[in-house]
Amino acid sequence: MNTNYLVSIFFFFTICLTTSAQTARIRGVILNKNNQPVENVNISCLNVTTRSNSTGFYDLKIPANQKATIIFTHISLKKITISLILSTNEQREFNPVMSDREEQMGEVIVFANTRKLIQGVTTIEPELIRKIPGANAGIENILKSLPGVNSNNELSTQYAVRGGNYDENLVYVNEIEIYRPFLIRSGQQEGLSFTNTDLVQNVDFSAGGFQAKFGDKLSSVLDITYRKPIKFGASLEASFLGGSVAVDAVSKDKKWSAITGIRYRNNSLLVNSQETQTNFTPSFADIQTNINYQSSAKWQWSFLGNISQNKYQYQPLARQTNFGTIDSPMVLTVFYEGQERDNYETYFGAIKTTFNVNDSFTVKFIGSIFQTLEQEYFDIFAQYRLGEVDASIGSQTYGEVSYTKGIGSQLNHARNDLDALIVNTEVKGFHDWKESQLEWGIKYTRESIRDRVIEWEVIDSAGFSVNPPILNFVNNDQPYSPYVGPLIPYQNVRATNFNTIDRFSGYGQWSLKSLIGSSEVWYNAGIRAHNWEIQGASTTAKSQTTLSPRFQFAIKPNWNSDMLFRFSGGLYHQPPFYRELRDAAGIVQPNTKAQQSMHFVVSNDFSFKMWTRPFKLVSELYYKSLTDVNTYTIDNVRLRYAANNSATAFAQGIDLRLNGEFVPGTESWVSFGYLKTEENSNGKGFIARPTDQRLKFALLFQDYMPNIPSIKLYLNLVYNTGLPGGSPSYADPYLYQNRLNDYRRADVGFSKVFIDNTSGEIKNKLFKNFKELALGLEIFNLFNNQNAITNTWVRDVYSKNQFAIPNYMTTRVFNIKLTAKL
CATH class of the missing domain: 2.60.40.1120 (Carboxypeptidase-like, regulatory domain)
Incomplete structure (x- = not known):
């Protein structure tokens, strides 16, 4: 190599x-x-x-x-x-x-490519997305290798951008906003990303300072375009993790075209490598289609549809976690009874029509419906033992538990149901006016959500039921006087919410390309408005409105060096979605305000040649000032909000990415990011936010054997410093500022290409209709690093100390993958 x-x-x-x-x-x-x-x-x-x-x-x-x-x-x-x-x-x-x-x-x-230059957009080749290995391969897998994009959960497709959380990222497919299920709390329950990479033609990503035409979120925009087929074609992928099939179809008169993909995934291969022994039978499947109709030279229609079903059946058996230090090793052993049965079904349909009124005016109409039916049912009983390990070399009991610090049991119960229906209608216009461009849009959204939450947790320690620490005991002199009060679950969440939210939003923006002396310059300025009102059986809030002005400026000096400088910023608002309205007790707080963020981004693109091949270095310096912050906690991928806008925050950092042909004919890149994000809740002072990642390094690399170019190598390497480890239930997060260990992961793939449509004539007549045929070996977590996603908090019954036991992710896993194209 x-x-x-x-x-x-x-x-x-x-x-x-x-x-x-x-x-x-x-x-x-x-x-x-x-x-x-x-x-x-x-x-x-x-x-x-x-x-x-x-x-x-x-x-x-x-x-x-x-x-x-x-x-x-x-x-x-x-x-x-x-x-x-x-x-x-x-x-x-x-x-x-x-x-x-x-x-x-x-x-x-x-x-x-002026639009992408002034927006600071990163474009990702679809072929690269399909080839780079990852436990959750796809667009999100590639995004995690970009600077400023962080995730320490290989089982999840969710990601955090520049200090934001998973709910702060916009995703569009063919200009249509995409939604996700609400209740999913674990990465291994997610199954499939909405985006089917077999259907993708173009992927653009912006990590901040984006234009007014994009919606009301605080962190990022992922803008995906599905391709329009021009002739029949098909592709197939099969591996130990599942498979997919995609078919392109075109009518004889070329007016109709359609691309359809079917996917199935089973995460058992990955989950079975975790430290918890389970009986695990997941089933994730979806079907997606994009149909296009050219009714005339000026009028086009398209339909985007998706049906997905995630069935998650989980029966844990046992777990042993070794943690602590060399001098003071400890072990947590847990034996389980019970099971979890979850079901997430989503249905999505959208119609888009584009009418070219004339050469300088285009109008678009978009209508979409999204429904999700979600169910989380579980009863899991866990008996645990927390002890110190004999670390004396030569001892007859070396490696065994020498002293038990805690014995107890835990019973978790849930019966959660959610039914949500979201309807959108939108009109957009595009005008070429003199030397500039004008864009505008008006959108109406109605969200109808029916939600029932029943969750409780009972903890027993050494035969005594543990009450939640928020209770105030009177004359508590146990064990000399017996406790005669009620037994209360350690956690108890019960709520029923029937709510509707009506939203009106719109934007207008202006773009211009001009000259300053001999230097090319681009201007963009726009404003968004958003009005919403929440109604429910027992909750009615007054109407709220936000205005978000945004701007961008780019200049390309007439220098010998190929450089471009950009400055972008503005005021960004995120009106609360349903999950942000629901507090830790499961109750909707209708007067929750929109979070507000002021963005400032300065960047530079430097294009040059190294080893006679093209390279580009992109550098970005950013700062965000946030007010009316809705604080939250993260448990795996589940976010629980306080819904009280009680904090201010900031995020600052620098992102660097060098990409180019490190190996002739292939694109690779190396990324580096520094991030610091903190929040100040109720004036208590600044502490790290749950997504305070600090340092990030990533390498995405492609190579091939010089003498056998049909054997290829793909490497995806990520290093992140540890995230804050969270805090126990009811605890003050200001008292728990420990961090998880650093996240280190390398996924590598080897592929033998038997047929490549760029290699010329195919000699074997058996495969004459194939454009591509390859067989690959993938190794996930190549160096078998132990990475933690969250902490489980266990209390020592004697000292009443809380121990943070890391929940480790997947170990080294091997996978074989077959890909073919017709």
Whole structure:
């Protein structure tokens, strides 16, 4: 393997790079008049030639600092000829639209993917998403390798961005907002991400300072576009963790097209590697389709639908956790009885239509319905023993429990049911006005939620029922005088909530490209408004309204070095969703305010060449000031809010990412992030927030054997410093500021490619219809690191101390994966 490239990554940050290459690069996606990708377009400049692939994508090197003429030709479409001048190492994006009626020719001013440049958007190639290994492979798996994006739970698709939590991230598919189930409390219950990577054409991600056209969340935007098929195709993936099938279909007249994917996943392979012995039979499956109809040259329709079912049946048997230090080792042994049966069913449908009124005005209508039916039922009885381990080398009882500090039992019970229906209607407009662009949108949302919460926990220690510490005992002189008060569960949550929320939101924004001297500049300014009102059987709140102005500025100086500078910011609001309205007692607090965050982001993109290959270094410095903060606790992936807006907070940090061809023909990157986020609740002072990650390092690397290029290597490595470890129930978090151990994980995949559609003619007639066929071996958690997600708190009956016992995640796991494309 080309391991010398790995070493070069670290030298980059300590040396100054110079280059004398005299080439530039143009790339993009070629579309037809129906906005569909065009395959097998011949693109040439002088003696350099390439072809567009099945998604319409092309990439071509051209001479720099001189007029270059580029010709696009296709067997059934008219030729396009453009001329342009690019500077050394400059990369530009040009997305031509080829017609069957008229030939296009002339000098064209090509703008470098201006929208994504000024937004600070990270674009991720779908092929990279499908190849990089991970216990929960997919788009979220790649996001976790980006700076500023953190997660210490390989069983979960949820992620935190720059100090925010899991509920602060926007996700769009084809401009349609996506929702998740409400009750899921554990990563191993999640099953499948909504996004089916087999259907994806484009993935854009913004970690902050995003434009007004994106919705009302505080942290990030994930904007996904599904592809429109241009001919029949199919793909298949199968592994020990499940499988998927996707089919592309196109009608004879090309007006109808559809792409459909079916997925199934079973996490038993991963869960069985954890320290808790279980009988575990999960079942996660979904079907998703995207149907497109071109009714005329100006009018397009599409339908996006998804049905998913997550069945989670869990029967724990036993657990042993070794923790403590070398000098004072301890062990927690637990034996279980009972089981958990959960069921999460979601149904989603959306219709989108686009009408091109004229060349400078486009209007879109989007309507969607989302329903989730969720059930959490469990009764789990645990008997535990907490003891000190004999660490005396040579002792006859070495490694055994020498002294028992706590014996007890715990009974957890839940009967939780939720039924939520969310309906959206939205109109959006796009105008080209003189040298600028105007965008606007109006949206109405109605959320109807019916929720019943019944949860209680009883703790018994050495034969005595433990009352919650919040009780005030009068004349408590036990054991001399017996306790005669009522026995109360250690935790007891009971609530029934029937609520509806009506929301009206809208935005308007303006964009302009101009010049300051010889430097190119981009401006963007906009504002969002959001009004909502909550009603229920016993709760009615007054209407609340927020206004969120946002702006972006980018400048590309006319320097020899290819650099771009960006500054973005604004006021961001997050009106409370249902989960944020419900407090720790399960009761909806209708007057909960929107959390507010002021963003400031300064960034720089530096494109250059190293080893004669293209690279880019992206640096971002950010600061967030938050008010009306709704504090919360995290238990695995379950968030419980205080719903009282009692805190202020801040988040600050720096993100660095270097990406490029460390190995010729492949994209890799290395990321580094520093984050500090703290909150001040009720004026008590600043303490670390639950997502205070501090340091993050990630490496995503692709390689191949030089003499056998069909054998490929994919490496996904993440290191995060430890998160705050939380606190026991009813405890003051200001008294518990310990942290979990650092999160270290490396997933590696080896793949043997038998058929590659880019390798030329297929000699074996048996596989003549295959575009791709590969067999891979994946090793998750390569170095078998013990990573903890949360702490279990156990009380010593004698000293009444609370011990934080880490809940460890998965160990080393092997997986075999087969992929094929037709």
